[in-house]
Amino acid sequence: xxxxxxxxxxxxxxxxxxxxxxxxxxxxxxxxxxxxxxxxxxxxxxxxxxxxxxxxxxxxxxxxxxxxxxxxxxxxxxxxxxxxxxxxxxxxxxxxxxxxxxxxxxxxxxxxxxxxxxxxxxxxxxxxxxxxxxxxxxxxxxxxxxxxxxxxxxxxxxxxxxxxxxxxxxxxxxxxxxxxxxxxxxxxxxxxxxxxxxxxxxxxxxxxxxxxxxxxxxxxxxxxxxxxxx
Amino acid sequence: xxxxxxxxxxxxxxxxxxxxxxxxxxxxxxxxxxxxxxxxxxxxxxxxxxxxxxxxxxxxxxxxxxxxxxxxxxxxxxxxxxxxxxxxxxxxxxxxxxxxxxxxxxxxxxxxxxxxxxxxxxxxxxxxxxxxxxxxxxxxxxxxxxxxxxxxxxxxxxxxxxxxxxxxxxxxxxxxxxxxxxxxxxxxxxxxxxxxxxxxxxxxxxxxxxxxxxxxxxxxxxxxxxxxxxxxxxxxxxxxxxxxxxxxxxxxxxxxxxxxxxxxxxxxxxxxxxxxxxxxxxxxxxxxxxxxxxxxxxxxxxxxx
Numbered sequence: 001x002x003x004x005x006x007x008x009x010x011x012x013x014x015x016x017x018x019x020x021x022x023x024x025x026x027x028x029x030x031x032x033x034x035x036x037x038x039x040x041x042x043x044x045x046x047x048x049x050x051x052x053x054x055x056x057x058x059x060x061x062x063x064x065x066x067x068x069x070x071x072x073x074x075x076x077x078x079x080x081x082x083x084x085x086x087x088x089x090x091x092x093x094x095x096x097x098x099x100x101x102x103x104x105x106x107x108x109x110x111x112x113x114x115x116x117x118x119x120x121x122x123x124x125x126x127x128x129x130x131x132x133x134x135x136x137x138x139x140x141x142x143x144x145x146x147x148x149x150x151x152x153x154x155x156x157x158x159x160x161x162x163x164x165x166x167x168x169x170x171x172x173x174x175x176x177x178x179x180x181x182x183x184x185x186x187x188x189x190x191x192x193x194x195x196x197x198x199x200x201x202x203x204x205x206x207x208x209x210x211x212x213x214x215x216x217x218x219x220x221x222x223x224x225x226x227x228x229x230x
Numbered sequence: 231x232x233x234x235x236x237x238x239x240x241x242x243x244x245x246x247x248x249x250x251x252x253x254x255x256x257x258x259x260x261x262x263x264x265x266x267x268x269x270x271x272x273x274x275x276x277x278x279x280x281x282x283x284x285x286x287x288x289x290x291x292x293x294x295x296x297x298x299x300x301x302x303x304x305x306x307x308x309x310x311x312x313x314x315x316x317x318x319x320x321x322x323x324x325x326x327x328x329x330x331x332x333x334x335x336x337x338x339x340x341x342x343x344x345x346x347x348x349x350x351x352x353x354x355x356x357x358x359x360x361x362x363x364x365x366x367x368x369x370x371x372x373x374x375x376x377x378x379x380x381x382x383x384x385x386x387x388x389x390x391x392x393x394x395x396x397x398x399x400x401x402x403x404x405x406x407x408x409x410x411x412x413x414x415x416x417x418x419x420x421x422x423x424x425x426x427x428x429x430x431x432x433x434x435x436x437x438x439x440x441x442x443x444x445x446x447x448x449x450x451x452x453x454x455x456x457x458x459x460x461x462x463x464x465x466x467x468x469x470x471x472x473x474x475x476x477x478x479x480x481x482x483x484x485x486x487x488x489x490x491x492x493x494x495x496x497x498x499x500x501x502x503x504x505x506x507x508x509x510x511x512x513x514x515x516x517x518x519x520x521x522x523x524x525x526x527x528x529x530x531x532x533x534x535x
Contacts, residue, residue, distance in 0.1 A: 049442070051533055079444035091436055103443040110233045150443070 001027040001189050002048065002158070007057035009043050009213075017043035019213040020057065025191060027157075030184040032200045033193040035210035041193035044210070045160045048191070049083055050074055062157060079107055082151030082188075084161035088143045090135040096122070096146050097131035103154040121153040122146075125179060141172040148176070152183055159183055161192045165199060173199050238452070245456040248429075256461075259425050263465025263512070266418050268472045270411035271508050275473060275500055277403050282498065293370070295356040295377050296385040303327075306354045309380060313356065316376065318364030323357040330355060353384065367394060415515055418465070422458050422519030429457065430527045438533040451524045455517055462516020466509045474499050 002025040009018040018040045025031050033041045046052040047059050050066055059066045062080065069077055082103075090099045100121055104114045122128045125145040135143050144164060151159055161180065165173035177192075177199045184190045194200065200207055209216040249256045295313075297306055303326050310324050330352040335341035344351070360373060370388050377386045430437070440450055477499040488495040500508075 049533075051442075075441075075444045075446040075449075077444075078442065081444075083442055089435075089439055089442075091439060102440065102445075105237065106440060106443055106445040106449055108233050108237065111236060154443075 458520025466512025
């Protein structure tokens with residue numbers, strides 16, 4: 001599903017965020033990316049979302065080599081992804097419904113289809129009935145769930161999340177992770193970058209550990225020595 | 231398809247809403263565009279009014295044929311029919327010496343003096359009006375040549391010089407109009423482009439999010455194109471209103487002035503075609519200005535992560 005082959009990413013300031021990183025993630029897998037800040041977690045997600053292009057190496061997503069993806073096909077590719085951020089990135093001047101509907105509207109879905117699927121997505125994250133509210137009127141946890149609803153509303157094959165629990169207390173964090181687990185259960189490939197080792201341990205999914213741009217290891221459950229990097 | 235049209239309608243309504251939420255800034259932009267479009271429209275109106283005030287171009291050309299005093303009216307009318315049959319002749323008018331005398335007595339104020347002469351000193355006259363297509367200096371020359379060849383003719387008078395000057399002035403005015411329209415059109419493009427640029431910058435976070443969820447450039451550009459067209463169209467409507475108001479204000483004094491010259495001429499407002507051109511130009515310049523701004527400024531906006 002997702003394959004990184006000796007991927008190096010050097011930013012214009014000279015910093016190497018990834019150094020010849022290779023790993024693969026199977027379809028329907030849920031994987032945690034961990035490591036201290038600056039270890040390269042976000043860069044992996046940016047490369048998958050085509051927010052950045054690799055300096056060297058190959059990134060394959062769903063059989064598509066992102067290095068050869070033409071920029072005019074980029075919008076269509078991005079519609080196959082769902083992206084969740086730490087700061088939820090909602091449009092503050094639009095109600096919850098419009099925010100969640102955006103990926104469907106962009107894809108040209110009909111109004112009835114948009115209504116049906118937005119309500120389904122809001123139902124999944126437990127926010128049905130708040131669709132008319134503005135993001136600012138919601139709690140931080142609710143805002144994050146709106147962001148997740150927006151990421152999954154178009155039924156993406158891959159869901160990536162960058163520190164989705166960074167602003168949440170432990171109870172809310174577990175709740176959000178359970179939500180991600182439910183999407184994995186229905187066949188979505190889920191990749192979560194987090195340094196929240198508490199939830200990593202709790203969920204016991206495969207974990208890829210990054211340190212200074214290098215893959216330190218990959219294990220079905222993180223070893224104490226790997227998690228000690230924090 | 232329905233979803234596509236629905237989205238277009240939503241973009242349009244959304245753009246109207248955004249413009250309405252900043253009424254002062256919108257009004258200012260529309261005002262500038264309106265002034266820039268009103269100027270060429272007013273100039274165009276000036277040219278078309280000048281043409282109709284002088285009776286139009288073809289009406290301005292008139293060849294007068296003065297016959298020898300001994301030629302009878304019957305012979306003149308016979309010759310007039312020959313002239314009528316000639317291609318390039320729009321109309322003829324025979325003015326008999328008697329008619330001419332009556333008119334002269336009535337309007338010149340020398341009635342008594344003419345009466346003292348005893349006999350009518352005025353000749354029979356034939357007015358030949360060429361068609362607009364046959365009003366070039368060369369055609370007029372040929373017509374004059376043809377009319378002078380009649381032995382009965384004393385004098386042929388065609389004021390081609392005056393026609394040429396009038397033609398040249400009109401041509402010059404049309405060029406001025408064209409240049410002014412081109413300059414002001416570029417000005418409108420710049421105003422709309424700059425306004426859309428600011429709008430794009432103001433909506434940068436939103437554009438980033440739309441890009442992130444897979445919005446194409448066409449999708450992102452659409453509301454800006456509608457905004458540009460609304461600005462352009464609004465400016466054109468304002469320009470129309472301003473010119474109509476000016477015509478309304480000027481029509482009364484203009485009619486009074488015309489009356490002093492013994493004319494029933496009245497100022498006419500912009501014709502439907504002129505209004506159509508201005509509205510169309512406004513829409514098109516708005517679209518183009520927004521498109522240029524979007525092409526230039528949307529490219530740099532990529533989502534940050």
